[in-house]
Amino acid sequence: MEIGGIIAYLVSLAIMAGIYAVFCLGLNIQWGYTGLFNIGIAGFFCIGAYASAMITTPKPTGVYAHYVNQIFGLNLPFILGLLGAAVICGVIAFLIGIPTLKLKEDYLAIATLGIAETFRLIFNNEHWLANGPRGLMGLPQPFQGLVDPKNYNYIYLIIIVIIMVVVYLSIERAIRSPWGRVLRGIREDEISAAMSGKDIFHFKMQSLVFGAMVMGLGGALYAHYTKAISPDVFTPLYGTFIIWVMLMAGGSGNNKGAVLGAFVVWGIWIGTKFMTDLLPYTLKARAPYIRFLLIGILLEIILIYRPQGLLGEEKEVSKLIE
Amino acid sequence: MVELVIYGIVLGSIISLGAIGLTLVYGIIRFANFAHGDFLSAGAYVALFMVTGLLAWIGIPDTTFGSLSFGWRMAIAFPVSMAVVAGVAILLDQILYRRLRAKGSGPVILAMSSLGAAFIIRMIILILWGADSLFYRPGLMRPAIELPLGAKIRPDQVLILFMVVVLVSSLHLFLKRTKMGKAMRATADNKELALVTGIDTERIIMWTWGIGGALAAAAGILYGIDVQLHPYMGWNFLIPLFAATILGTIGNMYGALIGGLTIGVAQQVSTAFLMPTYKLPVAFVIMILILLIRPEGIFGKE
Numbered sequence: 071m072e073i074g075g076i077i078a079y080l081v082s083l084a085i086m087a088g089i090y091a092v093f094c095l096g097l098n099i100q101w102g103y104t105g106l107f108n109i110g111i112a113g114f115f116c117i118g119a120y121a122s123a124m125i126t127t128p129k130p131t132g133v134y135a136h137y138v139n140q141i142f143g144l145n146l147p148f149i150l151g152l153l154g155a156a157v158i159c160g161v162i163a164f165l166i167g168i169p170t171l172k173l174k175e176d177y178l179a180i181a182t183l184g185i186a187e188t189f190r191l192i193f194n195n196e197h198w199l200a201n202g203p204r205g206l207m208g209l210p211q212p213f214q215g216l217v218d219p220k221n222y223n224y225i226y227l228i229i230i231v232i233i234m235v236v237v238y239l240s241i242e243r244a245i246r247s248p249w250g251r252v253l254r255g256i257r258e259d260e261i262s263a264a265m266s267g268k269d270i271f272h273f274k275m276q277s278l279v280f281g282a283m284v285m286g287l288g289g290a291l292y293a294h295y296t297k298a299i300s301p302d303v304f305t306p307l308y309g310t311f312i313i314w315v316m317l318m319a320g321g322s323g324n325n326k327g328a329v330l331g332a333f334v335v336w337g338i339w340i341g342t343k344f345m346t347d348l349l350p351y352t353l354k355a356r357a358p359y360i361r362f363l364l365i366g367i368l369l370e371i372i373l374i375y376r377p378q379g380l381l382g383e384e385k386e387v388s389k390l391i392e
Numbered sequence: 393m394v395e396l397v398i399y400g401i402v403l404g405s406i407i408s409l410g411a412i413g414l415t416l417v418y419g420i421i422r423f424a425n426f427a428h429g430d431f432l433s434a435g436a437y438v439a440l441f442m443v444t445g446l447l448a449w450i451g452i453p454d455t456t457f458g459s460l461s462f463g464w465r466m467a468i469a470f471p472v473s474m475a476v477v478a479g480v481a482i483l484l485d486q487i488l489y490r491r492l493r494a495k496g497s498g499p500v501i502l503a504m505s506s507l508g509a510a511f512i513i514r515m516i517i518l519i520l521w522g523a524d525s526l527f528y529r530p531g532l533m534r535p536a537i538e539l540p541l542g543a544k545i546r547p548d549q550v551l552i553l554f555m556v557v558v559l560v561s562s563l564h565l566f567l568k569r570t571k572m573g574k575a576m577r578a579t580a581d582n583k584e585l586a587l588v589t590g591i592d593t594e595r596i597i598m599w600t601w602g603i604g605g606a607l608a609a610a611a612g613i614l615y616g617i618d619v620q621l622h623p624y625m626g627w628n629f630l631i632p633l634f635a636a637t638i639l640g641t642i643g644n645m646y647g648a649l650i651g652g653l654t655i656g657v658a659q660q661v662s663t664a665f666l667m668p669t670y671k672l673p674v675a676f677v678i679m680i681l682i683l684l685i686r687p688e689g690i691f692g693k694e
Contacts, residue, residue, distance in 0.1 A: 109507060176424040176499070176500075179424065183426075184672075192673075195669055314507075356518065359515045360515070366511040367512065369504075370508050370509070370512070373504065
């Protein structure tokens with residue numbers, strides 16, 4: 071492969087890792103700082119992607135209407151797609167939070183898992199909603215036409231990096247505020263936090279909604295990168311499990327760790343593809359399973375031998391002390 | 393409708409077997425085992441390996457019992473698979489959860505570890521058998537017995553109900569009569585008090601995993617006999633299992649039995665109004681309703 075091809079390949083890797091980094095940052099708010107156990111990230115991934123797709127595409131007319139069913143299509147700009155995805159994910163997180171956040175942490179896990187599976191089934195079966203299993207295609211990309219289409223990925227990488235930095239800085243700011251200290255207080259010792267007069271339920275709810283909105287952004291970024299989405303993308307493996315491994319590998323409770331974990335684990339994931347490409351032809355069809363098996367073993371090793379991840383949580387002390 | 397209720401009871405009895413194991417693990421070891429669904433798959437596929445591979449190779453004849461869809465091969469594979477999955481569950485505890493417990497990791501980290509274990513089991517099944525649906529005995533005629541009110545039931549399904557009754561009654565006797573059973577119930581009631589009275593909790597934990605794994609394997613095989621085998625079968629059971637466990641109050645075996653039957657009947661009856669693929673959301677909606685109305689379950693204390 072000549073050098074231009076290698077660079078283009080690296081850019082596409084960086085785009086996917088950057089999208090996953092946004093998900094990791096969202097999960098870090100919920101798990102890293104608040105201790106909320108969300109194992110239905112795929113649900114927010116799915117909703118964010120579909121929301122942005124339906125906001126930014128026009129409703130099919132004429133001949134297309136025979137082939138593509140879509141409940142609405144607003145034909146609005148990309149930025150409104152991003153915002154819409156975030157808002158809708160926030161609302162759904164709020165609804166899930168109501169029955170679960172007052173109970174033990176496992177209930178949130180089971181409920182988010184259920185909601186993720188339910189959304190995937192709904193998008194798969196309800197053809198009138200968003201074209202069923204065939205999904206939606208031809209999603210618009212911002213600033214297209216500015217450069218040669220074959221170089222477009224550079225522009226999209228810049229967009230991803232800008233959004234990632236904005237999300238990163240806003241989480242850093244929020245987490246260093248008194249609000250962030252309450253979240254960490256709840257994570258460490260819920261009863262003490264409650265005894266200090268903090269309304270645990272409301273703080274948990276805000277954290278859940280904030281994290282889900284960031285995940286919605288991630289879903290929208292993914293949808294406009296691939297330009298085509300279908301329900302089979304948002305599986306527990308690609309949509310939830312790998313994001314957990316990324317955050318645990320990088321270091322939960324550390325935003326730098328969340329970003330680092332996304333890039334490292336995505337690198338490992340792609341690296342194992344080169345490994346399984348060496349397998350004999352008959353085994354190739356099952357190569358993705360071997361790769362996911364390795365990712366699963368990686369998670370278990372991290373949990374036992376390095377639960378703090380690569381970076382671990384930063385000590386949050388006043389700058390005046392140092 | 394009567395037929396749907398009967399099929400619901402068959403499905404529900406399978407869910408109950410899984411949910412009883414899940415609720416024991418939840419009540420005694422105190423964490424949500426997200427790998428429990430995949431124990432069902434593991435049991436079903438170990439039995440498949442025995443029936444179509446090992447036992448065929450040894451030369452056990454492939455004749456069936458009367459109008460049932462299986463014979464001696466399955467009769468041997470069934471208990472062996474239960475023992476194997478019990479071993480897998482204990483092994484996972486030894487390799488993963490015991491170390492995490494020793495480090496003082498919280499229940500959520502254990503739950504996350506079990507989620508990882510669930511994916512590992514499923515990936516091994518996918519690597520060995522691929523992603524297609526499989527049957528213990530492909531292309532078989534499935535004769536049905538006519539019941540009053542126009543309902544039909546297959547001999548296999550009668551046997552499934554019989555097996556569930558046998559397994560649940562034996563577990564009931566084990567928990568009520570044996571010393572180990574009593575110790576398990578004591579640990580579920582109050583772990584600290586059980587420790588003080590000299591109960592060896594590590595042994596209790598091993599027994600709990602063993603029983604949970606064996607029952608899950610039985611449930612997986614019975615579902616495989618009734619419907620089919622699929623690598624995601626166990627994962628799709630996970631939400632119904634948790635719904636049954638929460639409905640019947642966590643840690644309560646009889647609650648899990650009732651919860652499983654309720655969820656099974658509700659899922660099957662829902663197919664009269666909804667697409668069959670929505671069985672899982674039906675269990676999920678029931679679970680959310682329980683969480684809203686009575687999160688401690690039907691047998692829970694306020």
